[in-house]
Amino acid sequence: MLAEAIFFSAVLFTIGVIGVLTRRNAIIIFMCVELMLNAVNLSFVAFARAYGVAGQIFVFFVMTVAAAEAAVGLAIIIALFRHKQTVNLQNINLLRG
């Protein structure tokens, strides 16, 4: 059971990473980040079953942080859209040196 869960989590995480790396739309990248978080959550739950309740506690933390992050992140994306009329990250390079 543990192995399947970890395998599933790894697949999910890889999808998230590939999504972040390949997509240009900020919202999709944002959702891929969420995907990665949930992949990790899955691992935590799986391990909690084997090693004790601490993993589940972590899951709660991650969910809380993810919620907060979603709120802030979406707000930033909206602000960005208002300012630049786009959420395509290729067009946004304010940090260029």
Place this chain on the structure above:
Amino acid sequence: MLLQHEVSAVGHPLAGTVAEWLWLLPLLPLLGFVINGLLSLVPATVLGPGDPDIAHGAEGAHGEAGHGVAVHAHDSADDHGAHGDDHHRVVRHRFAWLTSIVGPAVLAVAFGLAVAIFLAMRGVGEMSAPFVQRYFSWMPAGSLRIDAAFQLDQLSMVMILVITGVGTLIHLFSVGYMQDDPGYPRYFAYLNLFVAFMLVLVLGASYPVLFVGWEGVGLCSYLLIGFWFSEKANADAGKKAFIVNRIGDFGLLIAMFLLFANLGALDFVGVNEAATRLTFGGPLVTAICLFMFLGCTGKSAQIPLYIWLPDAMAGPTPVSALIHAATMVTAGVYLIARSSVLFSMAPVAGLTVTVIGALTAIFAATIGLKQWDIKKVLAYSTVSQLGYMFIGVGSGAYVAGIFHLVTHAFFKALLFLGSGSVIFAMHAAYHHTGSHEDAQDMRNMGGLSRYMRVTWVLMWIATLAIAGVPFFAGFFSKDEILGSVFLRARESTLADASWLGIPGSSVLYAAYALGLAAALLTAIYMTRMMLYTFHGPNRTGEKERDHLGEAPWIMTGPLVVLGVLSLFGGWLNLPALTSFLGPVGALDRWLEPVVGESARRVTSGVAPEPAHNVELALVGSAVAIALLGIIIAAVRLKPARLVPKAQAPEEHGIERVLANKYYVDEAYDRVVVEPTVGISRGVLWKGIDQGIIDSVFVNGSARLARGVASLGSWIQSGQVGTYAWVLVIGVLAVLGAFTIR
């Protein structure tokens, strides 16, 4: 009185007399300055339209009065722009009447007070110590204690009487001369302020207090020379006067520092006491005296710093009379007489003063020969006469120097005021016809004796006085100086010393010879001035001639008084030879407590009484020289052949060199001014400041930092995707590294 709580001279014979009111002397003119100064701001007190942001809309309509004046000012500056002379605009200030009262009145009262103090001094008889009044502590710092204190002794009394007396006359003259100028209250404010500072100069009980007056009169001179500041030449002249004077002041400052560092005192009483402990003729006292003399060359227009005085004639003529002839420029002579103890200890310094004085006397006199501007002639004559005074005080004949200072104040003030009266008439004539001719050029005058009899007669008196014709004031004083030098060349500490390897005695004989030569030239150029101005045919112009005329009584009145003084001024200090005229050596006896001891130190205690025949010979030669000069001028010069300035041919050869004042101004410009400005701009500012410090070090370090940073900055693409790739690759690399290991 609040100021008098710390008067220290309790036991002094003058304590409790009218001399206690000493402080009022400079305060009175200062009061005049305040009143006139406020009046001068009257048109300006219509303040601006409030704050610019509030009253933006009102900008066009602001201050009608100020507006009108400004426009007018501009127009009239254009009208008379070409004039090199006085009197630019004829607009009477609305408070001119008040200024006419306040301005001269404060001086008259001060003069009255001065006379009262003088009488009190006569009353107490012998007075060996100066009467010092401390008012408050000025600059206390560690062991330094400088008090705001005044000192009254016989020397300052003489100066006070001259300043307030001649000053009052010149103030009165100014009422007539200046009252139609729109800047009339400002003029009187400056003039009053000048007198206040001049009195501080002669009353100060210490070198720093003297220095207050010293720089203060310089300031007023600056303001008054540049009084008609809309002409660049006038403003330039004022600035030049101030800066050249500052060079001299540098010397005086160093002298003070040397005094304090070595004697620990800066007040006259303390310095005179400590000075006698110095090594006679030592390098220290010589250095002190030479630096002090540098100050004198600035203020009293001696070589090499005389250049500002001729330019100073840009100021109104009464100013030239008061500041640049009678009072301020003689401050250097006063300073040396005041420091006679120091100078008598330093024969080399004394000889230097004498040499510079003699050279200046002859040098300025030669320039005076070829000047066409009537005031320039008088200016060089002043420089030359100041040279005489320095010959006197330099050679230890302090009384003679001061004596010439006093008589010179009389006749030179008269000459300047007389020339002012001439210029006034000339200007009025040109003004009537709207002509732009030069009202100060003698080539445009001629035959003025027919139109202004009073001025003519009085100016002749002054001319004879300055030329040294017997029984006029200048005769006695100039004679005393030349005689003293001659006697000291034979027997004195100066004659025993050597100056740059030359025996002092030869130096003094040379100074005597130069003095005689200068006397000859003086007689020549003064006669020339009189002939060209008052005699021969008139060259003013057909239309203008009808408008020439004598000045009003308020101007001629003071002239008459000065004329009387120029006639009888010599009675102040009659030589033994003329004992039939009255009491002999009054000034000698009066100044004895102040300079007597120093004078005796110079003459090694031997009384400088010449043999009768020597004295007769000296006087005879001086008289002969004076008359010779007048005769040469009268015979050689032909006023009839002179043509007006506009048609005058160019001068050649030596004449041209003289007319251009030996090109000294140009030389100073090339050697001092231009290199200083050039180096400041080219090397210091553009080179060191902007080139090296700013470009190389400051901005260079910034460029270095930027260069290093640019290496790292190209990695920063700003693309989040790139960053994510780098992150993933990094994670994989780290994980891979762990796995492989």
Place this chain on the structure above:
Amino acid sequence: MRELLDSIGYDSWVLLALLVIPALAALGIWVHGAMLGDNEARDRASGTPRQIALWAFIIEFVVSLGLWWSYDPSTAAMQATLDLSWIPSWGVRFALGIDGISLMMVLLTTFLMPLAVLGSWTSIRLKRHSYYALLLLLTTGMLGVFVARDLFLFYVMWEMMLVPMYFIIGIWGGERRIYATMKFFIYTMVGSMLMLVAIVYLGIKAGGAAGPDFAYESVRRMAGSGGAMTLFGAVVPASLLMFLAFSLAFAIKVPMFPFHTWLPDAHVEAPTAGSVILAGIMLKMGTYGFLRFALPFFPDAAMHPAVRTTFLALGTIGVLYGALVAMVQPDFKKLVAYSSVSHLGFVMLGIFALTTQSIQGALMIMINHGISTGALFLLIGMIYERRHTREIAAYGGIARVVPLFAALLTFVSLSSIGLPGTNGFVGEFLVLLGSFQTTPYLATLATLGVIFAAAYLLWAIQRILFNRLHRVENEHIPDLNARELALMVPLVAVILWLGIYPAPVLRRMEASAEQLVTQVSGVAPATSVARAGNP
């Protein structure tokens, strides 16, 4: 007066109050601005912040004025002291106090600030809330520097005044304000970083085993005491390194030649009040630092002949160099900026000549320069508001149009060139007289600066006020208005007062100056006359 002040416990709270009043007022202005919401509302109410600032500064000045009477001139000890615990674990205390050196600086600051506000009254139109709040905050920082008796506190205040000035120049400055303000900030920062290192080192050493101790007195007690460091293989006395670290920070602030090039840029670009504060007060921080820290802490290093001669020579060079470069400036503000380099050169000369007269003279110049140069900058600001140019060549002959302005400019210039009877003379005379006793040749050279000073300022005012009125746009400049006149009157009064009767000021400095000379040179100066009481 003394009794009255004692009865309200003046000494125990005054310094704290001086720091708190501006800070509170700044807070008030910010709150006011924040409550107004949007920018338009703020612009409509833009009169309020300047009113608040003005009144805060007036109250501040009145409060500080009591120091004049409460200060006891007979002792050099710190007075009006206050000592609160601040960060105990680092040994940092909130310790305040003044002596004769800082007293005058505090009064100068509180005197100039209301005038600076009046000088900005109409010229600052943008973001007034922030502007006046920053001015107030700046004041807390500046006063903090002058009254701090703890090195850590001193450093905090030192940096605290940097930030508001950075914004004042950067936001309300002229065309090249960004360049100027960056230059100002980085220049100053470079110096103060090294000073921070030195302060930390000293604090740790002074505290010993019990943890760091930043109190002024404890640091001073140990600072001079030996110790050596190895630097690039060479053994250098620690005190010399520390001295140089402090000196760099202060020399840049002074600014001493050759660290002066930030000053002309900062002055030219700063708004009027910024220039006034910069020249009037902030430059004095450098010289104050030398007097308060660098010299008393490390007398051996400072009095080492090579070091001392270097500083004396740089001071003298500054005098002449500043004056000569000032002479050829086409921009009047830049001219005054370079003249500051010249004046501060006198101060450096006086400080390192180390005689009672020269130190007192240096302190006098610090005050005088604040007054005269502050007044000059205010006057330039007034004419700039009317004509929007500082080019000297753009004027000429305007004395006819604006006689009041002309009279004031001439008067202030004369005080700046040290005419006797004005304040400028007293300081220069004392510095030169005092320096002449220890270093006659350099003092003689520096005296030449007196001539150049006359040259550059008189030439400049001639080109501005005198000569032919040759430009049409200059013909209708309005003369000074009532506010501007009211703002100049106190300055003129102080110029005359300090020129004619500086004795009360000098007496208040004397004990501290003498103590400094004793501490640093180890020899008591000859005091001839016992000091009299309060005049």
